Amino acid sequence: MMRQAGRYLAEYRAVRDKVDFLTLCRTPELAVEVTLQPVRLVGVDAAILFADILLPLDAMGAGLRFAQGDGPVFDRPVRSAPDVDGLREPEVERDLGYVYDAIRLARRELAALPPEQRVPLIGFGGTPWTLAAYLVEGGTSKSHGHLLSWSWQDPAGLARLLARLAGVSARYLAGQIAAGAQAIQLFDTWGGLLDARRFRELALPPVLRIVEALRAIDPRVPIIYYVNNGGHLLAELATLPVEVLSVDWRVPLDRVRAAVGPAKVLQGNLDPTALLASPARIEELTVELLEQGAGGGHVVNLGHGILPNTPPEHARAFIGAVRRHGARVVTGQAARV
Ligand code: CP3
Numbered sequence: 001m002m003r004q005a006g007r008y009l010a011e012y013r014a015v016r017d018k019v020d021f022l023t024l025c026r027t028p029e030l031a032v033e034v035t036l037q038p039v040r041l042v043g044v045d046a047a048i049l050f051a052d053i054l055l056p057l058d059a060m061g062a063g064l065r066f067a068q069g070d071g072p073v074f075d076r077p078v079r080s081a082p083d084v085d086g087l088r089e090p091e092v093e094r095d096l097g098y099v100y101d102a103i104r105l106a107r108r109e110l111a112a113l114p115p116e117q118r119v120p121l122i123g124f125g126g127t128p129w130t131l132a133a134y135l136v137e138g139g140t141s142k143s144h145g146h147l148l149s150w151s152w153q154d155p156a157g158l159a160r161l162l163a164r165l166a167g168v169s170a171r172y173l174a175g176q177i178a179a180g181a182q183a184i185q186l187f188d189t190w191g192g193l194l195d196a197r198r199f200r201e202l203a204l205p206p207v208l209r210i211v212e213a214l215r216a217i218d219p220r221v222p223i224i225y226y227v228n229n230g231g232h233l234l235a236e237l238a239t240l241p242v243e244v245l246s247v248d249w250r251v252p253l254d255r256v257r258a259a260v261g262p263a264k265v266l267q268g269n270l271d272p273t274a275l276l277a278s279p280a281r282i283e284e285l286t287v288e289l290l291e292q293g294a295g296g297g298h299v300v301n302l303g304h305g306i307l308p309n310t311p312p313e314h315a316r317a318f319i320g321a322v323r324r325h326g327a328r329v330v331t332g333q334a335a336r337v
Contacts, residue, residue: 001038001042001044001301001302001306001315001318002048002226002272002301002302002304002305002306003305003306004038004042004044004048004306004315005034005035005037005038005048005050006305006306006308007308008306008307008308008309008310008311008312008315009037009038009041009042009312010312011034011037011041012034012037015030015033015034020066021052021066022058022064022065022066024050025050025051025052025055025098025099026098027098028098028101028102028105029105031049031050031051031098031102031106032050032102032105032106032109034050035047035048035049035050035102035106035121036106036109036110036113039110039113039117039119040113040117041312042312042315042316042319043316043319044119044319045119046119046120046121046122046183047106047110047119047120047121047122048121048122048124048185049099049102049103049106049121049122049123049124049176049181050102051099051102051124052072053124053125053126053130053131053187054072054126054131054134055096055099056090056092056096056125056131056165056168056169056172057074057131057134057135059088059090059092059095059096059168060087060088060089060090060164060168061076061086061087061088062074062075062076062077062078062087062135063075063076070139070140071139071140072134072139072140073138073139074134074135074138074139077135077136077137077138077146078132078135078136078161079136079146079150080150080154080157081154081157081160084157084160084161084164087164089168090168090172092168092171092172092175093175096172096175099172099175099176099179100175100176100178100179101179103121103123103176103179103180103181104179104180106121106180107121107180120182120183121180121181121182122181122182122183122184122185122224123173123176123177123181123183123184123185124184124185124186124187125169125172125173125176125184125186125187125210126169126186126187126188126189127169127186127187127188127191127203127206127207127210127225128161128162128163128165128166128169128203128206128207128210129162129188129190129191129194129202129203129206129207130187130188130189130190130191131165131169132147132158132161132162132165133147133189133190133193135161135165136150136161144190144193148193151198151202155201155202158202159202159205162202162203162205162206163206163209165206166206166207166209166210167209169210170209170210170213170214171213173210173213173214174213174214174217177214177217177218177221178217181221182221183221183222183223183224184214184221184222184223184224185223185224185225185226185246186207186210186223186224186225186226186242187226188203188207188225188226188227188228188230189226189228190228191203191227191228191229191230191233192227192228192229192230192231192232192233192248193229195232196232196233196235196236199233199236200236204236204240207225207240208240208241211223211240211241211242215241222242222243222244223242223243223244224242224243224244224245224246224267224299225237225240225242225244225245225246226246226247226267227245227246227247227248228248228303228304229248229250230247230248230251231247231248231250231251231255234251234255234256234259234260235259237256237259237260238259238260238261238264242264243264243265244264244265244266244267244297244299245260245264245265245266245267246266246267246268246269246299246301247266247267247268247269247303248268248269248303248304249268249269249270249271249272249274249302249303249304250303251269252292253266253268253269253289253292253293253298254292254293254295257293257295257296262295262296263296264296264297265296265297265298265299266293266296266297266298266299267298267299267300267301268299268301268302268303269289269301269302269303270285270286270289270300270301270302270303270318271302271303272302272303272304272305272306272307272310273307275302275306275307275310275311275314275315275318276307276309276310276314277314279313279314279317282314282317282318282321283317283320283321283324283325286300286318286321286322286325287321287325287329290322290325290326290329290330291329293330294329294330298330300322300326
């Protein structure tokens with residue numbers, strides 16, 4: 001699940017009552033404690049490193065804060081070619097070493113758990129386009145006026161920012177693999193803002209750069225690419241050289257399968273708000289999801305982040321339904337892909 005370590009868990013809120021979000025990310029012992037909470041409490045098949053996609057932007061000098069109730073804020077947004085030149089080139093081991101420490105510690109602690117909880121660890125980062133969506137706006141935005149205006153008025157300048165972000169992301173994620181991340185997920189939360197042609201021109205080239213760089217380091221580490229609101233981008237997604245395509249709930253998995261073919265594993269895509277339904281309804285919806293995903297490899301997941309008001313019991317109902325029905329629905333394949 002996305003944000004599987006998060007506010008819907010009382011045990012997470014108890015840690016957050018003591019420290020702010022960035023301190024939590026920067027303190028490996030605490031980051032690992034909350035990374036492992038969903039493994040123990042909900043029974044997921046993988047741990048997701050506790051961190052945030054925006055941390056490398058802070059290391060580039062943009063001044064990241066999480067304001068109470070407002071989400072992320074950048075003190076120094078980047079909106080022009082001179083702003084791009086003003087960004088620092090981070091030294092990932094020095095500036096983001098706390099993330100790598102958390103990965104090493106999480107791997108050690110996972111190895112010491114009982115066998116059924118000894119799950120793999122997933123590292124992650126944002127795609128350059130999605131990182132830019134926050135960095136250019138100076139935080140979360142609904143309309144993305146600064147970013148889209150820049151994209152029309154000076155596409156070459158924006159492409160330079162995206163290339164800088166691709167270079168930093170490639171080094172940052174290579175470091176995650178070196179520290180022990182066993183798969184890498186790239187989050188393209190705002191990729192769906194673009195029509196297919198602009199997605200191909202602006203958003204895809206920097207993603208390909210990252211994928212190529214990670215392949216050169218270790219071609220065995222699976223890459224999961226997530227796009228939100230990307231139902232109109234299926235032809236583009238089919239061309240991405242990644243093992244796993246993760247999509248939001250607005251596009252049915254059988255339609256994605258028809259567009260991308262049998263080779264790719266699909267990940268997703270229960271509507272996170274469906275976890276607010278009754279456990280019985282969650283079970284029915286999960287069986288439907290398993291059926292839609294049955295045409296090939298399927299990593300069951302939500303279509304976006306779990307909501308903070310989700311009862312943990314409902315998250316467990318979702319996972320329990322996969323355990324109970326996965327093997328039956330996906331005949332001939334293992335229930336736990
Ligand atoms: O369990 C996990 O999934 C691991 C950790 C994780 C977090 N953020 C922790 C977090 C992951 C994988 C992310 C990814 C992330 N961060 C994305 C991509 C996925 C998506 O949701 O679209 C994005 C866009 C961000 C940036 C970000 N971080 C925003 C916009 C916010 C504020 C919005 C919100 O939900 O409050 C965050 C904060 C954040 N990152 C929280 C968590 C658990 C909530 C913070 C808190 O505890 O107060």
